Amino acid sequence: MGIYARTLTVHNYRSYELYELELDEGVTVLVGPNAAGKTNLVEALQLLTAGQSFRRPSPSDLVRDGAPGTKIELRLEGDGRVLDMGMTVERGRRAFSRNGKKVTASGVRGVLPSVLFCPDHLDMIKRSASVRRAALDDFGVQLNESYAQLVGAYERTLEQRNNLLKDRFASHDLLGAWDDALITAGASVLVHRLALLERVRERLVDVYARIAPRETVDVRYRASIGDIPAASARDRDAVVSCFAAALAETREDEVRRGLTLVGPHRDEIVFLVDGREARSFASQGQQRSLVLAWKIAEVEVTYDILGRYPILLLDDVMSELDAARRESIMRFVEGEIQTVITTTNLGYFSDGILDASKVVGIGEEKRA
Numbered sequence: 262m263g264i265y266a267r268t269l270t271v272h273n274y275r276s277y278e279l280y281e282l283e284l285d286e287g288v289t290v291l292v293g294p295n296a297a298g299k300t301n302l303v304e305a306l307q308l309l310t311a312g313q314s315f316r317r318p319s320p321s322d323l324v325r326d327g328a329p330g331t332k333i334e335l336r337l338e339g340d341g342r343v344l345d346m347g348m349t350v351e352r353g354r355r356a357f358s359r360n361g362k363k364v365t366a367s368g369v370r371g372v373l374p375s376v377l378f379c380p381d382h383l384d385m386i387k388r389s390a391s392v393r394r395a396a397l398d399d400f401g402v403q404l405n406e407s408y409a410q411l412v413g414a415y416e417r418t419l420e421q422r423n424n425l426l427k428d429r430f431a432s433h434d435l436l437g438a439w440d441d442a443l444i445t446a447g448a449s450v451l452v453h454r455l456a457l458l459e460r461v462r463e464r465l466v467d468v469y470a471r472i473a474p475r476e477t478v479d480v481r482y483r484a485s486i487g488d489i490p491a492a493s494a495r496d497r498d499a500v501v502s503c504f505a506a507a508l509a510e511t512r513e514d515e516v517r518r519g520l521t522l523v524g525p526h527r528d529e530i531v532f533l534v535d536g537r538e539a540r541s542f543a544s545q546g547q548q549r550s551l552v553l554a555w556k557i558a559e560v561e562v563t564y565d566i567l568g569r570y571p572i573l574l575l576d577d578v579m580s581e582l583d584a585a586r587r588e589s590i591m592r593f594v595e596g597e598i599q600t601v602i603t604t605t606n607l608g609y610f611s612d613g614i615l616d617a618s619k620v621v622g623i624g625e626e627k628r629a
């Protein structure tokens with residue numbers, strides 16, 4: 262089954278003084294009342310698999326109130342190997358380790374990739390484009406370290422160029438050099454994003470058809486530098502020329518507004534249900550189906566690219582889904598995908614699922 266998460270241990274982490282969680286190779290259900298600490302455990306699993314948390318906490322947020330620091334560890338097993346991923350926060354600084362050796366976040370990221378689905382993701386469709394871009398980029402970063410480097414390089418270049426544009430006393434002659442840097446970094450991000458989105462799109466269309474057979478779904482990338490013909494999407498030189506032309510056209514506007522107005526940071530990812538933009542037309546149920554299908558597509562694309570499944574982290578999503586959708590997600594995880602699901606209510610699960618899962622009560626000691 263490849264690598265899977267075996268044991269999570271947390272010390273002075275969020276609501277926990279010391280806790281050890283043994284995970285099943287298949288499905289582990291964490292059940293407990295509100296504020297029991299279920300999401301805290303999911304977050305620890307995400308930190309030690311994706312190298313970041315969906316809550317985007319500051320390091321000190323992770324430290325249990327009143328404690329000097331925190332330490333979380335995840336033992337991975339499989340393929341005849343044992344790997345220990347760790348993270349500490351001491352004096353407000355976060356540090357990662359792999360088999361006891363200090364590494365950066367990229368040293369733990371993607372060793373066992375993870376796909377997280379939580380209630381916040383249900384408004385991925387409605388909220389601003391930055392949420393959709395981040396969803397795609399966060400996924401790309403886990404699959405490929407160079408994706409992270411490209412996005413990081415683009416963001417740094419963008420920040421410097423914006424600083425120059427904002428500075429009323431700076432000579433804008435310097436902009437030319439930043440234009441070149443922005444185009445180089447931005448074109449690389451675009452080519453990678455478009456390739457990844459195309460892979461997710463293919464899976465998404467297929468998965469959505471299984472969830473809602475009478476509807477069709479699609480996703481398009483709307484680049485702020487103008488339309489990139491599908492045939493040129495993988496052609497970096499073609500993207501570079503589009504970007505250069507768009508920057509030249511917006512130059513005056515950019516100088517006036519003190520802001521870079523075109524590039525991957527301004528692009529839109531548009532979801533369509535039955536040919537109409539989901540953001541304005543999709544019902545709540547359709548939006549949920551879309552996000553669910555997107556997450557499942559991420560799981561499948563991970564397998565296509567890396568040849569192994571990620572761990573699937575489903576935080577409190579059952580209560581947000583109707584019975585049919587709950588069933589479709591459970592049918593999907595019944596296979597060989599290691600899954601951790603949190604819930605306040607075991608009633609959302611069929612007896613068959615519960616029999617095949619490891620059920621762990623969280624926060625029971627507090628209730629006793």
Ligand SMILES: Nc1ncnc2c1ncn2[C@@H]1O[C@H](COP(=O)(O)OP(=O)(O)OP(=O)(O)O)[C@@H](O)[C@H]1O
Pocket residue numbers: 274275276277293294295296297298299300301302321322323324325326577605
């Ligand atoms: N740094 C910290 N120190 C102490 N307690 C913390 C810290 N960070 C979070 N908590 C506590 O953890 C609890 C929340 O835990 P969590 O979000 O995991 O709950 P949950 O079981 O997922 O609940 P729900 O079912 O409501 O989503 C809160 O009571 C919060 O105050």
